[in-house]
Amino acid sequence: MNSEQKRANPKEIAVFGMLGALMYASKMLMEVLPNVHLIGVFVIATTVVYRKKALYPIYIFVLLTGLLGGFAMWWIPYLYIWGILWIVAMLLPKNMRKKKATVIYMIVCSLHGFLYGTLYAPAQAILFGLDFRGMIDWIIVGLPYDLIHGISNFFCGLLILPLVELLSRLNKEIKLS
DSSP: OOHHHHSOOHHHHHHHHHHHHHHHHHHHHTTTSTTOOSHHHHHHHHHHHHGGGGHHHHHHHHHHHHHHHOSOGGGTTHHHHHHHHHHHHHHSOSSOOHHHHHHHHHHHHHHHHHTHHHHHHHHHHHHHTOOHHHHHHHHHHHHHHHHHHHHHHHHHGGGHHHHHHHHHHHHHHTTOO
16 A cells, blocks of 8 residues: 555545544434434444544544533543454454354444443543542442443444444545545
């Protein structure tokens, strides 16, 4: 891969900006439902389609979240929490059968939701001076929310493969890659 292919071209910049904004807008629209959102769906789908370049829309979403929600302490874990899901999605096999892919994507999306509080906890512990016991207590208190998050991510995960197919088709139509 030459250096030209590593960088986003103008069409990709436009598409990635729109995807990052769409991720943010979907989160805002769904905030009436606590811990129910499509961010995991977008992270996995964009990773399946764009691979390394999926980091562009993911971190556009993270930046928009900070800009519009405030760069407060709650935002700091966003710098790594979506990257973890991206890494896991990058490790998934590329050419799975549709049925298998659907189930695996749903499970991965769901596990990220179930583990969200646990992934978030180390930053909270450092930022708020919690010892290990305090961090564990923080995780335990958040378990009901993680339960909602994981279950909702499982069902939202049904949208991953259709989104992958849509993005792939649109990429061909606009000759993105």
